[in-house]
Amino acid sequence: xxFFDLLRLVAGNLTRRKARVALTAVGVVIxxxxxxxxxxxxxxxxxxxxxxLYGIGxxxxxxxxxxxxxxxxxxxxxxxxxSPSDVKLLTNSALEDFRAxxxxxxxxxxxxxxxxxxxxFQKLEMYPNIIGIGTxxxxxxxxxxxxxxxxxxxGSIVIGVTVPQSFYDPNLRPGKEPPPxxxxxxxxxxxxxxxxxxxxxxxxxNIALRVxxxxxxxxxxxxxxxxxxxxxxxxxxxxxxxxxxxxxxxGYSMAIVKVTDANQAMExxxxxxxxxFQAYTPQSFLEGINNFFIILQVIFGGVGAIALLVAxxxxxxxxxxxxxxxxxxxxxxxxxxxxxxxxLAIFLGExxxxxxxxxxxxxxxxxxxxxxxxxxxxxxxxxxxxxxxxGLPSVAAVIPLWLPVFALVFSTLVGMLSGLYPALRAATMxxxxxxxxx
Amino acid sequence: xxxQVVRALDNxxxxxxxxxxxxxxxxxxxxxxxxxxxxxxxxxxxxxxxxIEGERLDQMDENALALFRRxxxxxxxxxxxxxxxxxxxxxxxxxxxxxxxxxxxxxxxAQELLAQVGLENRADHRPSELSGGQQQxxxxxxxxxxxxxxxxxDEPTGNLDTSSGSAVMRVLSDxxxxxxxxxxxxxxxxxxxxxxxxxxLLDGRVVxxxxxxxxxxxxxxxx
Numbered sequence: 001x002x003f004f005d006l007l008r009l010v011a012g013n014l015t016r017r018k019a020r021v022a023l024t025a026v027g028v029v030i031x032x033x034x035x036x037x038x039x040x041x042x043x044x045x046x047x048x049x050x051x052x053l054y055g056i057g058x059x060x061x062x063x064x065x066x067x068x069x070x071x072x073x074x075x076x077x078x079x080x081x082x083s084p085s086d087v088k089l090l091t092n093s094a095l096e097d098f099r100a101x102x103x104x105x106x107x108x109x110x111x112x113x114x115x116x117x118x119x120x121f122q123k124l125e126m127y128p129n130i131i132g133i134g135t136x137x138x139x140x141x142x143x144x145x146x147x148x149x150x151x152x153x154x155g156s157i158v159i160g161v162t163v164p165q166s167f168y169d170p171n172l173r174p175g176k177e178p179p180p181x182x183x184x185x186x187x188x189x190x191x192x193x194x195x196x197x198x199x200x201x202x203x204x205x206n207i208a209l210r211v212x213x214x215x216x217x218x219x220x221x222x223x224x225x226x227x228x229x230x231x232x233x234x235x236x237x238x239x240x241x242x243x244x245x246x247x248x249x250x251g252y253s254m255a256i257v258k259v260t261d262a263n264q265a266m267e268x269x270x271x272x273x274x275x276x277f278q279a280y281t282p283q284s285f286l287e288g289i290n291n292f293f294i295i296l297q298v299i300f301g302g303v304g305a306i307a308l309l310v311a312x313x314x315x316x317x318x319x320x321x322x323x324x325x326x327x328x329x330x331x332x333x334x335x336x337x338x339x340x341x342x343x344l345a346i347f348l349g350e351x352x353x354x355x356x357x358x359x360x361x362x363x364x365x366x367x368x369x370x371x372x373x374x375x376x377x378x379x380x381x382x383x384x385x386x387x388x389x390x391g392l393p394s395v396a397a398v399i400p401l402w403l404p405v406f407a408l409v410f411s412t413l414v415g416m417l418s419g420l421y422p423a424l425r426a427a428t429m430x431x432x433x434x435x436x437x438x
Numbered sequence: 439x440x441x442q443v444v445r446a447l448d449n450x451x452x453x454x455x456x457x458x459x460x461x462x463x464x465x466x467x468x469x470x471x472x473x474x475x476x477x478x479x480x481x482x483x484x485x486x487x488x489x490i491e492g493e494r495l496d497q498m499d500e501n502a503l504a505l506f507r508r509x510x511x512x513x514x515x516x517x518x519x520x521x522x523x524x525x526x527x528x529x530x531x532x533x534x535x536x537x538x539x540x541x542x543x544x545x546x547x548a549q550e551l552l553a554q555v556g557l558e559n560r561a562d563h564r565p566s567e568l569s570g571g572q573q574q575x576x577x578x579x580x581x582x583x584x585x586x587x588x589x590x591x592d593e594p595t596g597n598l599d600t601s602s603g604s605a606v607m608r609v610l611s612d613x614x615x616x617x618x619x620x621x622x623x624x625x626x627x628x629x630x631x632x633x634x635x636x637x638x639l640l641d642g643r644v645v646x647x648x649x650x651x652x653x654x655x656x657x658x659x660x661x
Contacts, residue, residue, distance in 0.1 A: 001535055001536050001538060002535070002538055002540070005535045005541070009535065012523060012524075013523070015523075016523045328517075328519060329519070329521060331480075331519075332515075332519040332521070333536070334480070334504065334507075335478070335480055335507065335513045335519075336507070336508070336513070336532065336533035336536065336580070336584075337504055337505070337507050337508025337509075337533055337536045337537065337584065338504060338536045339500075339501050339504040339505070339536070340500055340501065340504070341501075342504075342536050430481070430482075431475075431480040431481070432475045432480045432481040435475075435480065435515065435519070
């Protein structure tokens with residue numbers, strides 16, 4: 001039997017009992033739509049998560065922290081002793097080792113300010129997140145500026161875009177409007193650094209700083225950071241901690257390793273980990289996030305598949321009924337020379353056809369439903385955004401391209417599988433009994 | 439079945455020559471339909487041999503039997519067995535789908551055969567729009583579609599009135615005259631006028647005409 005003839009025959013047979021086929025297909029429509037909607041929701045969650053994580057940082061950057069031994073560093077066989085050789089400090093020579101790894105573009109040490117500090121501007125103040133970096137250009141970290149330059153010099157700072165929002169008026173009377181965030185570009189600000197002796201006496205140090213650059217939004221750590229030259233942070237730390245820091249001996253508290261190609265980041269990070277340090281790339285985090293959402297998609301898809309299972313039972317029932325009604329027709333087909341395979345193909349084709357039709361309908365319904373969800377979500381989000389004034393994800397449900405294709409193939413397969421038993425029964429009927437069936 | 443012996447044909451020994459018109463007669467339960475279905479490969483014998491043109495039907499598997507039916511045989515049934523959703527033309531062409539004939543050739547051949555049974559102007563009618571006699575002629579056209587050597591008809595006039603029955607008999611007779619082998623199982627004594635050979639069956643046995651007549655008479659007397 002030719003494939004095209006088979007298709008036409010199957011289509012003709014399906015249109016013979018339109019109402020029954022339609023009702024059976026409705027089950028498949030519901031199941032497929034459930035799969036489409038749930039998986040598109042999971043995809044939407046994944047997309048908005050990665051949108052939010054987009055600013056997690058430049059994918060070419062690896063954060064490296066020193067390792068102080070401990071977990072995972074036990075010597076095999078012997079006692080669980082963490083020997084001094086397990087301690088890996090970010091000394092200058094360690095940084096040199098990193099620079100020697102192929103694919104590494106630059107290695108930049110960084111330090112936090114170790115004491116509490118306050119930044120004052122006019123009558124406003126804020127608690128800053130001061131980061132000292134071992135380069136005179138913030139651009140080395142992959143950041144660019146909105147205004148001003150990325151270059152750092154003594155007495156100058158480059159700030160993240162949301163830093164001005166942290167300013168508040170300490171003398172604000174209750175009930176009064178808080179002041180708008182100040183425009184700090186090219187302004188002089190006062191930094192006050194505090195230190196306390198063992199008796200709790202406070203000493204202050206005032207430093208005048210000029211904002212020479214405002215960074216572009218990254219939605220990452222640097223949005224809230226104030227970058228200073230490392231040397232200056234080191235001096236302030238030495239003053240507040242009353243000790244000297246020797247980076248050749250004590251190491252830095254963190255280093256940023258920048259690779260030339262984002263694809264190498266994982267590999268380089270693994271090498272650094274193998275050297276005994278703790279390396280972290282946004283990529284490994286992203287991978288974890290992705291895995292989580294793939295699992296979520298599978299679980300959501302599975303929930304939808306339960307609806308499809310119910311539909312499959314419906315198809316099996318419809319086909320069993322149909323075969324019972326058409327027993328004599330099956331007998332006739334065999335009498336005029338249809339082989340068992342021909343009969344099997346016809347009835348499997350009909351079952352698959354119901355699945356296919358239901359799948360088409362389900363994709364349409366699922367698509368409409370996810371559009372509706374998106375419209376509802378965007379209305380809700382718009383309200384939320386109005387209150388918070390920040391960008392929230394624009395979509396809730398996303399239908400990836402593979403989803404309709406997968407849904408159609410899957411629903412057709414479900415139809416075929418549920419038609420398998422009835423079709424096999426039809427194919428193996430004894431012709432004479434089928435012909436005499438009343 | 440309640441201890442009774444169920445005998446669907448038993449001790450039959452029949453030979454049918456090519457080019458004959460054979461009528462099989464016998465009372466209900468004599469096994470005449472079973473004989474026809476066994477010859478057509480639609481039923482399987484539990485013992486004995488069936489061969490057509492030297493090919494042993496009882497030794498074929500299902501697939502081979504299906505192919506053999508397609509090539510060699512055309513069936514005509516008492517209840518026509520037309521497919522209600524197809525028009526006359528499609529019904530006639532239906533068996534050729536399994537033979538893999540393309541749609542254009544199917545149409546030409548089906549039109550030809552409908553003309554042969556005098557229904558060329560009923561090609562687009564569905565079975566429900568045709569009389570019993572017309573339906574049976576469509577069914578005969580369908581039986582001819584793969585140019586079979588052997589036509590097997592099971593009570594072809596059983597559901598028809600006298601005149602449509604006669605028309606069907608004439609069509610079958612014409613087929614015989616055109617060189618085909620025809621085997622008809624029937625109750626209808628008029629069919630014997632067209633036949634070249636007659637087989638009388640009683641309880642699965644082939645009997646002579648005299649014995650058959652006397653058995654029929656006996657049955658009448660009991661009534």
